[in-house]
Amino acid sequence: MTSKKAYISLIYFFGALGGLLFGYDTGVISGALLFIREDMELTPFLEGLVVSGVLIGALVGAAFCGRFSDRYGRKKTIIWLGVLFTQLEPLEQAWLIISEYYCYSE
Known part of the structure; x- marks a missing residue:
């Protein structure tokens, strides 16, 4: 395998690993939600916000950090x-x- 193909494969691997971690975070928070729901008496809307909090954070981070990366590296x-x-x-x-x-x- 050439070094260019190995480098591209490594990039794909870590990109896929990022997607795996998003799924893992969602799974973990869904399991914890059973206990959070009882303790904090969450409505279904708030339960959805708890589960999607990681994705909302990623959306905000991608929206703002892209400009910083373009400007400063x-x-x-x-x-x-x-x-x-x-x-x-x-x-x-x-x-x-x-x-x-x-x-x-x-």
């Missing part, structure tokens, strides 16, 4: 988004702690 965009994720992740933990505090204080 893919590598810089991925690096900066990784830095942004690393900086904002502690806020998620803080929101979890705050929401648990208010949830159990009532």
Whole structure:
């Protein structure tokens, strides 16, 4: 196999792996939805939003990150988004702690 064919095969493999991970995420959240539905008393509309949240995030990311990639390059965009994720992740933990505090204080 030539190096060009191997490279193209590798690209196809990782593209297919991305699709597999979307399906896996949907399957996992559907299993967790059984417990989420009872705890949060979700309506069918909100259940649909929970399951499709990953796809909505991908849609928003594709819409905005394509422009950044065109302007600054893919590598810089991925690096900066990784830095942004690393900086904002502690806020998620803080929101979890705050929401648990208010949830159990009532």
